[in-house]
Amino acid sequence: MAFLAAFVVPVLLAAPVAADTIFDAMAKAYDNNPDLNAARAGLRATDEGVTIAKAGWRPQISAFAQNTQTWYDNSGATFQIEPPSLENPAGVVTDRIKATTHQRGLTITQQIFDGFQTLNNVRAAESTVFSERASLRAREIQILLSAAEAYANIGRDQQIIVFRKQNIAFLREQVSAAKVRLDLGDGTTTDVSLAEADLARAQALVAAAISQLKQSEAVYVQIVGDAPKDVRQAKPVSKLLPKNIDTAVATGWREHPSILSTMHAIDAAGFQVKSAEGAMLPGVVVQGQIQSTEGTEGVNSLSNYNTSSITARLNVPLYQGGAEYGQIRQAKERLGQQRIMLDSARLEVQQTIVSAMAQYDAAIAIIDANNRQLKAANDALAGVIEERAAGQATQLDVLTAQAVVLNAKESLAVAHRDAVVASFSILASMGRLTVETQNLQVTEYKPEVHYNKVKDAWFGLRTVDGR
Numbered sequence: 001m002a003f004l005a006a007f008v009v010p011v012l013l014a015a016p017v018a019a020d021t022i023f024d025a026m027a028k029a030y031d032n033n034p035d036l037n038a039a040r041a042g043l044r045a046t047d048e049g050v051t052i053a054k055a056g057w058r059p060q061i062s063a064f065a066q067n068t069q070t071w072y073d074n075s076g077a078t079f080q081i082e083p084p085s086l087e088n089p090a091g092v093v094t095d096r097i098k099a100t101t102h103q104r105g106l107t108i109t110q111q112i113f114d115g116f117q118t119l120n121n122v123r124a125a126e127s128t129v130f131s132e133r134a135s136l137r138a139r140e141i142q143i144l145l146s147a148a149e150a151y152a153n154i155g156r157d158q159q160i161i162v163f164r165k166q167n168i169a170f171l172r173e174q175v176s177a178a179k180v181r182l183d184l185g186d187g188t189t190t191d192v193s194l195a196e197a198d199l200a201r202a203q204a205l206v207a208a209a210i211s212q213l214k215q216s217e218a219v220y221v222q223i224v225g226d227a228p229k230d231v232r233q234a235k236p237v238s239k240l241l242p243k244n245i246d247t248a249v250a251t252g253w254r255e256h257p258s259i260l261s262t263m264h265a266i267d268a269a270g271f272q273v274k275s276a277e278g279a280m281l282p283g284v285v286v287q288g289q290i291q292s293t294e295g296t297e298g299v300n301s302l303s304n305y306n307t308s309s310i311t312a313r314l315n316v317p318l319y320q321g322g323a324e325y326g327q328i329r330q331a332k333e334r335l336g337q338q339r340i341m342l343d344s345a346r347l348e349v350q351q352t353i354v355s356a357m358a359q360y361d362a363a364i365a366i367i368d369a370n371n372r373q374l375k376a377a378n379d380a381l382a383g384v385i386e387e388r389a390a391g392q393a394t395q396l397d398v399l400t401a402q403a404v405v406l407n408a409k410e411s412l413a414v415a416h417r418d419a420v421v422a423s424f425s426i427l428a429s430m431g432r433l434t435v436e437t438q439n440l441q442v443t444e445y446k447p448e449v450h451y452n453k454v455k456d457a458w459f460g461l462r463t464v465d466g467r
Contacts, residue, residue, distance in 0.1 A: 021232075028147070031225075035139070043136050045066070045344055047451045049125040051127060054456070058108065063105070063107075064106075065105075067103075068103070069099070071099075085383075105291035107287065124267075127271060136447065144433050146223045147220075150223050154217060154228050154235060155233035155416075156413050157209060161209045171195060177193065182333075195395060198403075240423075245354060261345075270335055274329040284314055287311045343394070353430060360425075377401070380406075386400055
């Protein structure tokens with residue numbers, strides 16, 4: 001009993017490693033992927049564009065201080081200071097009078113009207129933020145799809161390694177059986193050589209499969225940010241798939257973030273056209289200034305006084321070298337470019353949906369065919385082994401039948417992987433591979449939280465997170 005307790009306790013203490021599902025992999029990638037985190041940082045930088053644009057509505061305040069020294073001769077006329085010389089090292093004539101004036105002041109400038117440039121700049125900046133948010137969602141979808149694909153690749157590679165190791169065990173039995181038959185006089189050295197050749201080839205295939213698994217695991221770590229744990233081949237998300245291509249395309253055109261991003265980019269480009277046109281409209285600026293002046297002449301005080309002024313200035317642009325016209329034409333061309341890119345985005349979404357659905361249908365059909373092939377291949381292998389025992393089949397026939405079984409198993413593993421990836425690809429191409437639709441156990445990133453904190457900020461050097 002003491003021996004049994006000593007054996008059981010270590011087993012109880014060894015906690016099993018929690019297995020990762022394909023959804024765990026996507027959740028980890030959502031949190032850890034550096035490319036995705038970099039895109040979020042880029043969006044936070046874009047948020048500041050709204051604050052920068054709003055600065056056109058806010059006053060500009062500056063302080064100034066000035067110190068002036070003037071020398072007078074006896075007649076009261078000013079003169080230039082002489083350069084230093086041997087006779088006058090300081091460069092100053094002693095019978096001159098020096099006067100010093102100190103000026104300090106504050107200037108406030110407020111733009112009253114700028115041809116609606118600031119208004120349109122703010123609207124363009126807001127549309128750019130919305131466009132970048134949609135681009136971030138597209139990036140999230142791509143990372144989630146990459147994580148699902150990396151997970152499915154590992155599941156496929158692990159199954160292939162299992163099948164190839166089983167093949168090695170089978171071929172070792174064939175080598176032993178061929179040697180026994182050779183010793184009994186029922187076999188030939190050719191049978192032994194064939195079995196040994198196939199065994200060596202099978203061992204090479206295992207080494208290649210292990211290498212492929214390591215490569216897949218490296219990609220997984222790059223995307224997910226963590227080593228895979230007890231990966232199991234996932235199943236296709238068939239319940240979430242659309243009924244037909246037309247429904248999928250309509251959903252993609254309506255919801256895919258790359259299309260939404262381009263739409264917001266069109267809005268931003270339109271506002272930039274209006275801002276460029278505003279440079280040709282009149283502008284009104286009001287400037288206020290407060291100034292304090294103190295003057296001294298020798299040891300006697302000169303006039304000390306304070307001044308204040310308010311200036312309103314109307315600027316009417318007549319001709320600015322032609323740059324304003326070029327900027328307007330340039331903005332219009334960029335607006336046209338964005339409209340063309342919307343057509344391109346829609347066609348790309350449609351193409352990816354059609355391709356993904358075709359790949360999924362093909363994978364399902366291949367799985368069905370491979371299942372039937374595998375059953376038939378196993379039956380054929382069993383029959384060939386019996387025929388060899390009866391002297392009606394050769395060792396080569398057995399090895400050939402076993403190769404067919406192995407190929408059927410590997411093809412089935414590949415088809416399962418393709419079906420999983422294609423199903424997630426369909427959701428991704430429709431814009432529906434998200435944290436919410438997949439119910440991922442991870443805190444969703446909310447870009448509007450940072451935006452709301454900085455969009456109306458007037459002061460501050462630190463970022464929202466304290467940097």
